[in-house]
Every structure is written in C-alpha cells, then in structure tokens.
Amino acid sequence: MAVLNYSSPSPPSLISSFKNSTSISHLFTVPATRRRSFPSFRIKSSLAVESPAASGTSNGGESPKILLQVKDLTAVIAQTEQPILKGVNLCIYEGEVHAVMGKNGSGKSTFAKVLVGHKDYEVTGGSIVFKGENLLDMEPEDRSIAGLFMSFQSPVEIPGVSNIDFLLMAYNARRRKLGLPEYSPIEFYAYIMPKLEVVNIKPDFLNRNVNEGFSGGEKKRNEILQLAVLGAELSILDEIDSGLDVDALRDVSKAVNGLLTPRKSVLMITHYLRLLEYIQPNYIHIMEDGKIIKTGDISIAKLLEKEGYKAVSAT
Amino acid sequence: MAVSTFTPIFHITPNQSNSLLFSSKFKLPRNKIKPNFTKARVFAALSDPFVLQIAETLEDSHSSSPPHLQKLRDFSSESLLSAHWPSRKDEPFRFTDTSFIKKSQIVPISTPPLPQSLNLFDDSEETQFPNLVIVDGYIVDSVSNVSGLPDGVFAGSLSNLDSEVIKKRVLDFVSSSDGDLFWSLNGVGAPDLVVVYVPEGCVVETPLHLRYFSDKGEEKESNKLPVSNPRLLVLVEKGGEIGIIEEYVGGEGEKCYWTNSVMEVVVGDGAKLTHSYIQNQSLQAAHIKWTSVRQESTSTYKLIEVSTGGKLSRHNFHMQQVGPDTVTELSTFHLSITDQTQDLHSKLILDHPRGITRQLHKCIIAHSSGQAVFDGNVQVNREAQQTDAGQLTRTLLLEPRATVNLKPNLQIIADDVKCSHGAAICDLEENQLFYFQARGIDLQTARKALIFSFGAEVLDHFPNKSIQKKVESHVKQLLVPSLSSQ
Ligand SMILES: Nc1ncnc2c1ncn2[C@@H]1O[C@H](COP(=O)(O)OP(=O)(O)O)[C@@H](O)[C@H]1O
Ligand SMILES: [Mg+2]
Numbered sequence: 001m002a003v004l005n006y007s008s009p010s011p012p013s014l015i016s017s018f019k020n021s022t023s024i025s026h027l028f029t030v031p032a033t034r035r036r037s038f039p040s041f042r043i044k045s046s047l048a049v050e051s052p053a054a055s056g057t058s059n060g061g062e063s064p065k066i067l068l069q070v071k072d073l074t075a076v077i078a079q080t081e082q083p084i085l086k087g088v089n090l091c092i093y094e095g096e097v098h099a100v101m102g103k104n105g106s107g108k109s110t111f112a113k114v115l116v117g118h119k120d121y122e123v124t125g126g127s128i129v130f131k132g133e134n135l136l137d138m139e140p141e142d143r144s145i146a147g148l149f150m151s152f153q154s155p156v157e158i159p160g161v162s163n164i165d166f167l168l169m170a171y172n173a174r175r176r177k178l179g180l181p182e183y184s185p186i187e188f189y190a191y192i193m194p195k196l197e198v199v200n201i202k203p204d205f206l207n208r209n210v211n212e213g214f215s216g217g218e219k220k221r222n223e224i225l226q227l228a229v230l231g232a233e234l235s236i237l238d239e240i241d242s243g244l245d246v247d248a249l250r251d252v253s254k255a256v257n258g259l260l261t262p263r264k265s266v267l268m269i270t271h272y273l274r275l276l277e278y279i280q281p282n283y284i285h286i287m288e289d290g291k292i293i294k295t296g297d298i299s300i301a302k303l304l305e306k307e308g309y310k311a312v313s314a315t
Numbered sequence: 316m317a318v319s320t321f322t323p324i325f326h327i328t329p330n331q332s333n334s335l336l337f338s339s340k341f342k343l344p345r346n347k348i349k350p351n352f353t354k355a356r357v358f359a360a361l362s363d364p365f366v367l368q369i370a371e372t373l374e375d376s377h378s379s380s381p382p383h384l385q386k387l388r389d390f391s392s393e394s395l396l397s398a399h400w401p402s403r404k405d406e407p408f409r410f411t412d413t414s415f416i417k418k419s420q421i422v423p424i425s426t427p428p429l430p431q432s433l434n435l436f437d438d439s440e441e442t443q444f445p446n447l448v449i450v451d452g453y454i455v456d457s458v459s460n461v462s463g464l465p466d467g468v469f470a471g472s473l474s475n476l477d478s479e480v481i482k483k484r485v486l487d488f489v490s491s492s493d494g495d496l497f498w499s500l501n502g503v504g505a506p507d508l509v510v511v512y513v514p515e516g517c518v519v520e521t522p523l524h525l526r527y528f529s530d531k532g533e534e535k536e537s538n539k540l541p542v543s544n545p546r547l548l549v550l551v552e553k554g555g556e557i558g559i560i561e562e563y564v565g566g567e568g569e570k571c572y573w574t575n576s577v578m579e580v581v582v583g584d585g586a587k588l589t590h591s592y593i594q595n596q597s598l599q600a601a602h603i604k605w606t607s608v609r610q611e612s613t614s615t616y617k618l619i620e621v622s623t624g625g626k627l628s629r630h631n632f633h634m635q636q637v638g639p640d641t642v643t644e645l646s647t648f649h650l651s652i653t654d655q656t657q658d659l660h661s662k663l664i665l666d667h668p669r670g671i672t673r674q675l676h677k678c679i680i681a682h683s684s685g686q687a688v689f690d691g692n693v694q695v696n697r698e699a700q701q702t703d704a705g706q707l708t709r710t711l712l713l714e715p716r717a718t719v720n721l722k723p724n725l726q727i728i729a730d731d732v733k734c735s736h737g738a739a740i741c742d743l744e745e746n747q748l749f750y751f752q753a754r755g756i757d758l759q760t761a762r763k764a765l766i767f768s769f770g771a772e773v774l775d776h777f778p779n780k781s782i783q784k785k786v787e788s789h790v791k792q793l794l795v796p797s798l799s800s801q
Contacts, residue, residue, distance in 0.1 A: 116753050119745060144755035152753075156746045160768025160775070169764065170754035177755075209768075210750075226754060 066129075067234055067265050068092040068115075073126035074290075075114045084110045086290035087126065092234065094263045099276055101269075101301065102287035103309050108269045109153050111287070112236045116150045117143050131233070145177045149232030151223035153239045153269075158210035163222070166210045167192065167229050174230065195228040198258060200251040216243030224255045235259070237268040241275040253278030273305045286312045363399035366496065369421050370395045373504035373544070376425035381474050383486060384508060390491035391502025398496040407495065410688045410720040411658045415627055416573060416601050419540035423504060427453040428530045443781065444560070446524035447471065451531055451543040452506050463521055468557075470523055473508040485510050485550055488581050490607070494631060497603045501577040504544035511547070513555035515583075522558035522591070522779055529563075532570020535599055542573040549578070551586040553611075558589040558778055565597030565624065573601040580606065582614040584638065589617045589778050593786055596624035598653055605631045612638025612667070619776045620647040621786050622657055623793055632661040636699070639667040648773035649678040651685030651717070652793050658688040665699035676708040677773055679766065680717035681794065690722040691736075699729045706736040711743070711769050767791060 068091070075085040084107050092098055100108050114121050115128065117140035128135040135143055158166070164185070171191075172182040183191065196203060199221045211219055220240055227235055237256065241249055256279050260266065268279065276284070276298060284301050286294040286309075294300065294312055303311050370392060377388075400417055401408035428450040445463040447470055448455045454472050461470045469476055476482045491502050513519060525547065533539040551557055563574065574596065582588050596602045602625040608616055622628050634643055649657035663672050678687040687710060695702045710719045723736045743765050751761030770790055777783035 118749060139757075140749065140752035141755050141757050144753055150753060152750070156744070156750050158747050158750065158765070158768065160771035161764055165764075166751075166754070169751075169756055169760065173755045173757065173760070230754065 064094040064096075064263075066091060067094050067096075067131060068267075069127075069129045070115075071127045071129075073111075073114070073128060074124045075110065075121045076124055078120055078122045081122075083124075084121065084290050085114060088287075088290070088292055090285065090292060092265050092267060094233075094265060095261075096283070097260070097266045097268070097279060097281045099268050099270060099281040099284045099301070100287055100292070101271065101284060101304060106287045107290040108287050109238055110290075112150050112153075112238045112267075112269060115143075115236060116140055116148055141173070144230070145174055147231075147233035148236070149227050149230060149234070150236040151220070151227060151238060151240055153242070155211045155219050155223055157212045157214075159212050161210050162207055163210050164188075164192075164206040167206075167226065170226070170230055192229060195225060198228050199225045199255045201225055217245065217248040220244055220252055221248065224252050228255060228259060231259075233263065234265045234267065237266065237270075239269055239271070241270055241272055249274065249278065273301045276301050288313060362396055365400050365417060366395055366398050369500060369542075370503055372421065373423050373500065373542075376423035376504070377506070378425070381507065383473060383482070384505065386486075387489055387491050387502050387505070387508075391499040394492060394499045395496070395503065398499060401496065407660060407690070410686070411627070411629060411656060413601075413627065416540065418538075419571070419573075420538055421573070422533075422539050422541045424451045424531050424541050424543045425506075427451070427506075428455060442524045442526065444522050444524040445470070446526055447509065448526050448528065449509060449545055450528045451541075452504075452545040454507060454509060461523070464523065465517060465519060467514040467517055468519055469510060469512040471510065473510050476510060476512070481512055485512065485548055488550060488579060488609070489548060490579065493579075493607045493633065494577070494605050497575055497629075497631075498577055498605050501544045501546055501575050501605070504542065504575065505546035505577070506544070507546070509545070509547045511549040511557070511559065513549075513551040513557045513586075515552040516554040517552075518555065519557040522560050522589075522782075524560045524562065527561065527563045527574070527576070529565050529570070529572050529574055529596065529600065532566055532568070532572040532597065532600070535569075535571055537571070540571055540573050540601070542575055545574065545576045547576075547578040549580045549588065551580075551582050551588050553583040554585045555583065556587040558591070560591040560593070560779070560782060562593040562595070563602065563624070564595050565600055569597045569599045571599045572597065573603070575601075575603050577605045578607070580608040580616070582608065582610050582616050584611045585613045586611070587615040590619070591777055591779070591782060592618060592620040592622075592630075593782075594620070594622035594624055594628060594630075595789065596628070598624060598626055598655065600625050602628045603631075604629065606633070608632075608634045608643075610634060610636050610638070610641040610643065613640045614638070615642040615644075617644040617776070617778075618646065619773065619778075620645075620659075621650075621770075621774065621790070622648070623650045623652070623790065625655060625657075627656050627658075629656075629658040629660070632659065634661075634663045634672075636663075636665050636667050636670050639669050641667070641670045643670070643672040644776075645672075645674040645676070646773045646776040647676045648770045648790075649676075649687055650770065650790060650793060651678070651680045651682055651687060652796070653682050654684040655682070656686045656688065660688075660690045660692075662692040662694070663704070664694045664696070665702050665704070666696045667699055669701045670699060670703070672702075672704045672706075674706040674708075675773060676706075677710070677770060678708075678719060679711045679713065679769060679794075680719060681713045681766075683714040683716040685714070685717050687719040689720070690724060692724040693726070693734070693736075695725075695727045695729050695732050695734065697728050700731045702729060702732040702734070704732065704734045708736075708738045709769075710740045711766065712740060713766070763794070766794060 070088055070090040073085055073088040076083045088111055102108050110121060114123060123136055130148060168185060168188045175182050201221055214222060240252055284296055285292045300312060401413055403409055445461045447459045447461060464470060511523060527545055531541040533541060549559060594602060610616055643663060647659055651657050657678060659676060674691060676689055680687055689708055691706050693704050693706060695704060706723060708721060719740060721738050723738050725734055725736055727734055743762060747765055748761050774783055774787055
C-alpha cells in the first residue's frame with residue numbers, strides 16, 4: 001500500500017518556465033540526485049527521426065504540459081519487503097516518446113507495474129503525479145480510466161472470458177465513468193472492427209478467451225488492440241517487441257505510431273534498437289538496480305547494441 | 316511411454332454392508348417370486364428396517380406393473396433385502412449426509428400428473444428440439460413431441476416400442492445390480508422405462524431434449540418427501556450418433572421432493588453420444604442420479620453437466636469400457652449457492668487398450684454451509700495399455716467456512732499408460748483481477764466476471780449454443796446475490 005499521501009501536487013513551476021527553451025541532440029548523463037532539473041531539457045526536432053513531440057508546438061503555439069512526473073520513487077515487493085525501485089526520477093511531457101532500457105532484473109517491469117498500481121509492490125517513498133493528480137491515491141482501474149495504459153510483458157490468461165466480452169466490459173467501464181451510455185455488443189462490434197485492422201488481427205480472435213492459448217506474438221498484438229480500443233494518454237509498453245517476428249513487430253509498431261498524437265505519450269521498455277527504429281523515442285533512459293542512471297537520445301541505444309550494458313553502466 | 320504411479324491413490328475400503336451374509340440366503344434362481352418385505356423383517360437384525368419400509372411402499376405404489384419391468388423389480392427388491400441406508404461410516408458416503416432423506420416421511424408418487432397440472436408444462440419454456448416431457452418419472456405424451464426424429468429412432472416408453480427384437484435388446488441392458496441402494500430403489504420404484512434407441516449407422520442431427528419436471532412437492536414443514544424414480548435407457552447402435560439433453564427442473568416454489576433417477580447408456584462400436592445434463596432442482600429437493608455408461612470399441616461419450624439445484628445432489632457416474640480405443644470426456648460444474656451439498660462420484664473403468672479419458676470437474680461454493688464432494692476414481696486395469704487418462708478438478712471457495720472434499724483416486728495397474736491428475740482449491744487469482752483493473756474495470760465487476768468464467772470453462776463444452784446461453788444466464792442469476800455481498 002502506498003504510504004505516501006499527497007493531496008494536491010504542486011506544479012513544478014521551475015520546469016514550466018524552462019519548457020521548450022532548450023534542445024539537445026547528444027548523449028548526456030544526469031546524476032540521479034540532480035534529476036529534478038532534468039525535465040527542463042526538452043528535445044524538439046533535433047533528433048534525426050521525426051517524433052510526435054516535434055509537432056508539439058504546432059498546437060496553436062500552446063506549450064506541451066507535463067503528463068507524468070515521477071520523483072524519487074522507491075518501492076519494495078509487498079510480501080518480502082525487498083527493495084526494487086531505489087529512487088526513480090522521470091518526467092514525460094505530452095507528446096513525448098521515452099524508452100527505458102536496462103539489464104534483466106534491473107526493475108523496469110516493476111517500475112511499469114508500480115505506475116499502474118500493481119498490488120505486488122508497495123511504494124515506500126517519492127511521488128507519482130499524472131495529469132496533475134497524485135497517482136498513488138488512485139485505484140488501478142481509476143488510473144486506467146485517467147488515461148494510463150500498460151501493456152503487460154507477460155499478459156495473464158483468463159479462461160472463460162472471451163476477448164470481446166473483456167473489451168466491451170473495459171470500454172463500457174470508461175463510458176460509464178464519462179457519463180456516456182454504454183455500448184451494446186452490436187454497437188461495439190462496429191466500433192472495434194477497424195481497430196482489428198490496425199493491429200492486423202482476425203475477427204475470430206474476439207471469440208477466443210483472453211490470452212488463452214495465444215502465441216507470444218498474439219498476446220502482444222492483443223495488448224495493442226486493447227490500447228487501440230481503450231485509448232490512452234500515456235502508454236507504457238513493456239517489452240512489446242519480445243518474441244515478435246519481423247512482420248508482427250512492424251504491425252505492432254505501425255499500430256502504436258498510428259495511435260500517437262501530438263498530445264499522447266509513450267514509455268516503452270525494450271532491449272532492442274530494432275523497436276526504437278520503428279517507434280522513435282525522444283529520450284532513452286538506462287535503468288540499473290532500481291534507478292535511472294543515464295538518459296540520452298538514440299545514440300545511447302546504438303552504443304548499447306554495439307558494446308553492451310557495460311558501456312553505459314554506472315559501475 | 317513412462318510408467319506412472321499416481322498419488323494420492325485411495326483404495327475404497329469395502330463398505331460395511333452385510334451383503335456377504337445375505338448372498339447365500341437370497342441367491343434366488345431367476346424368475347423366482349418376488350421377495351416379501353414383511354417376511355424379511357424377520358431378519359430385521361440383518362436388514363435395514365428403513366430401507367425395507369421404503370421398498371415396501373414403493374412396491375405397493377404400483378397398481379399395475381408393465382410385465383417387462385417385473386424382472387427388474389424383483390431383482391431390485393431382492394438386493395434391497397440386504398442393503399442398508401448409507402451412513403457416514405460408509406466410504407462412498409463419508410462426506411455426504413443423506414439423513415435429510417431418512418428423517419423425512421417418504422411418499423412414493425404413484426400416479427401420473429393430473430391433466431390440470433399439465434397446463435404448467437404447456438406454458439413452460441418452449442424447446443426447439445424434439446423432446447420428451449417426463450413428470451415425476453412418467454412420460455407425458457400430450458406435451459411431448461418427438462416427431463422431428465429420423466425414421467428408426469425411438470424415444471418413448473418401452474411399452475410403446477413395437478419391435479419385439481429391439482425391446483428384447485433394450486431389456487438385455489437393463490441392470491438391477493450396477494449401482495448402490497439408490498439404484499435398487501429406482502429399480503423397484505420406476506413406473507416406466509424411457510427408451511431412446513438409435514439404430515445402426517443413424518446420425519441424429521438435432522439433439523433430443525428430455526425434460527424432467529417434479530410436479531408433486533411438499534412444503535418444508537410437512538416433513539413429507541414425495542419420491543419419483545425416473546428411469547432411462549439410451550442405446551446407440553454401431554456407428555450411430557445422437558445428442559441428449561437431460562434437464563431436471565422443480566415446479567413452482569422451493570418444494571421438498573426426492574428425485575431418484577437412473578440412466579443407463581450403451582454406446583455401440585464407433586457410436587457417439589453427447590450427453591448434456593442440467594440439474595436445476597428445487598433448493599429443498601434431494602436429487603440422486605445414476606448414470607451408467609457402457610462404451611464399446613472406438614465409441615465416444617461426452618458428458619457436460621451443470622448442477623446448481625437440490626439441497627442434496629449426488630451424481631454417481633460409472634463408465635465401463637467394453638472395447639478398445641474409446642474416448643470419454645466428462646466436464647462437470649457444480650455450484651452451491653446456499654447450504655447445498657453437490658456431490659460427484661465418478662468411476663471410469665478401463666479394461667481395454669488405448670482408451671482416452673478427459674475429466675474436468677469444477678465447483679464453486681458460495682455459501683458458508685455449502686459443500687462439494689468429489690470422488691474421482693479411474694481404474695486402468697492390466698489390459699488397458701496405452702490408456703491416456705487426464706483428470707483435473709478445481710474448486711473455488713467464496714466463503715470462509717465453505718467446504719470441499721476431494722478424493723482424486725487413480726488406480727493404475729497397466730504399465731504403459733499416460734495419466735495425469737490435478738486438484739486445486741483456489742481463490743480468485745490476483746493477477747487476473749489486476750488485469751481487469753488495469754483496463755479500467757472495478758474489482759467487484761472483475762470478481763463477478765472471474766467467478767462466472769470459472770464455470771464457463773465447463774459451460775463452453777455444451778455442444779448446443781442455445782442451451783449454453785440458457786444455462787449461462789441461469790448460473791449468472793444464481794451468482795448475483797452471492798456476488799453483491801462481497
Ligand atoms: N512479484 C515479485 N515477487 C518477487 N520478486 C519480484 C517480483 N517482481 C519483481 N521481482 C524481482 O525484482 C527484480 C526486478 O524485476 P523486474 O522489474 O521484472 O525486472 P526487469 O523488468 O527489469 O527485467 C527481479 O530481481 C525480480 O526477480
Ligand atoms: Mg521486465
């Protein structure tokens with residue numbers, strides 16, 4: 001359980017005054033302790049790749065807002081109290097694409113799951129503010145409805161619940177919250193059919209039970225289908241590329257790119273440059289032992305691919 | 316293939332019946348006159364007066380008896396002389412308390428339903444299938460309709476079966492000795508034999524719906540328990556195929572009654588039977604049901620059971636393999652939403668090579684004094700090499716004091732077999748609940764969906780989608796109160 005109780009987070013005024021004022025294009029390292037000042041460094045279109053953030057300024061000149069702000073986040077495994085996250089700092093603006101890389105076991109999935117409120121972990125310190133609200137005060141379902149979506153690294157199988165029923169249940173939960181009338185199954189079919197095409201999934205997929213007997217690739221496509229159906233302001237994609245063949249990776253990346261708008265953001269966890277070439281990030285963070293130890297642009301991933309984690313390691 | 320021995324292996328202790336003492340005394344030659352229960356009381360020390368009394372009232376309840384059932388009645392009566400009412404000391408009833416029946420005044424139902432009560436069934440839910448309406452064990456022709464069945468297929472009372480050849484063949488399979496005390500009581504009390512006959516090579520496309528109604532019921536306070544003894548025999552000849560839907564429903568209100576049903580099934584060479592069994596009796600009723608299946612070579616038998624009704628519900632299932640290469644699939648779902656006992660005792664006996672058995676048993680106990688009992692016996696005997704037997708049972712306990720007694724029970728003598736079994740008692744899985752929440756669905760809705768989906772794994776096996784939908788909505792409706800209290 002969250003031990004922290006923030007009623008209303010104070011907007012980081014320092015950051016807003018710096019926004020859009022700086023652009024960087026090279027690898028840089030910020031010591032974790034000084035991370036608070038980091039979000040002021042904004043990447044515009046200086047990266048070699050086109051990114052949704054680049055169009056952030058086209059929005060009537062309105063400057064992008066902070067979507068997610070994580071400060072000094074620490075978390076332990078609830079059962080054993082073993083510390084996993086040891087002070088994570090991260091700031092994501094609307095429209096930005098971030099990637100987190102790091103060795104197996106460094107805490108990437110834990111970080112993602114803590115963001116969406118998984119009960120296996122207990123937050124012991126720090127703060128998470130999403131769209132100006134204290135996320136730690138919110139139930140997982142409310143975080144989802146608020147616009148946070150995480151695609152699971154290993155989605156659980158739910159025998160006996162069909163994909164279509166599950167999606168409709170989730171979609172109607174949102175509509176209820178928004179004060180909209182619920183969709184009937186028929187209305188929902190009409191809504192969902194184009195989404196299937198986006199992820200290149202056959203309609204008969206909808207009648208199968210959630211993730212039951214799905215191949216690795218089908219599970220990932222299904223996660224993205226859920227994202228396409230439910231929508232999200234911040235999508236956290238945990239190893240969405242693992243176990244995908246080339247075609248599936250292209251489909252999935254295309255779908256994610258298609259969902260991006262100038263205001264929507266992505267936080268993806270990956271081991272491979274390949275994905276980053278499809279969905280191009282503004283920032284790449286390296287996680288090690290429960291902390292982000294380095295942040296930079298695509299060159300950090302290239303270095304990693306060439307020389308391994310020792311090249312970017314803190315130790 | 317691996318030689319496997321599986322634990323837990325339980326050997327049923329021989330029950331304490333005094334049948335040995337009696338076997339010599341009552342080994343009557345065939346066609347001997349019926350035993351006299353009053354005389355039998357002389358041996359009261361060795362007989363069970365309560366059993367004799369029921370047997371006697373059942374016998375007396377028949378005004379006229381169809382001649383072809385006389386033999387069944389005589390032999391059943393005979394075996395009752397040495398039977399005693401089960402107690403918790405008898406292994407097969409260790410966890411199943413039948414005292415609710417014993418404490419009641421048992422009243423045999425000796426007449427078919429009155430015409431005025433039949434209006435009820437006229438209005439009762441329509442079925443789209445050829446169907447037989449069986450009220451308190453009696454076929455009611457006026458509300459049945461089997462006209463959609465192909466030529467040569469028979470569904471109805473044995474006495475209406477024209478062909479003497481088929482009649483004789485059917486009667487050969489009627490057994491007075493396959494089961495326990497309840498089987499024998501049925502043999503004495505059955506007013507008729509309902510026969511379903513599928514001739515060789517005949518594939519029946521639409522399922523046959525057998526709708527069992529319990530008309531005569533008493534209020535709880537009366538302490539009376541009207542008993543009916545429906546009896547069914549299904550014979551699917553070589554290469555034939557049919558689907559049977561057996562549906563048991565109580566009448567208006569939660570009445571007290573006892574349905575003591577027996578079904579015998581013969582699946583011929585290469586024949587196929589899909590058996591859907593829906594037990595939706597009154598929550599004050601006792602429902603004891605026997606299903607005894609003989610499977611000839613390369614035959615397929617599939618059972619899909621959903622039992623939600625009854626205060627005491629017991630399904631005794633036997634499968635005896637009489638040829639090689641059989642396929643047997645049992646998918647059963649039991650639900651206790653009040654202080655109910657749901658009991659499944661299954662026994663699969665494999666004596667021939669290459670049989671495949673798949674058993675999935677699931678229960679939900681949603682009440683603190685609800686109970687489930689499962690005894691799943693699989694015997695793989697010496698000749699049954701290359702048997703592939705799988706058994707899985709999962710129970711969901713939703714209330715703190717809800718109980719389940721599981722006895723997976725595999726006896727493997729053949730050495731070249733593949734057998735697996737698993738038993739789990741679980742709560743809802745946290746990771747599954749979280750998956751719902753992570754997609755914006757609140758915990759209570761998630762719990763509902765998961766509880767329901769637990770049973771859906773069995774319900775999905777119904778071959779007929781309209782039946783599946785009907786049972787689904789019934790199960791959902793039953794689960795609503797127990798869900799909203801969570
Ligand atoms: N629910 C859990 N129970 C026990 N250990 C866990 C649990 N979740 C994570 N861990 C441990 O925490 C560490 C970080 O795991 P994880 O966040 O999955 O790493 P990554 O995603 O970076 O590979 C690992 O050592 C892992 O074994
Ligand atoms: Mg991971």
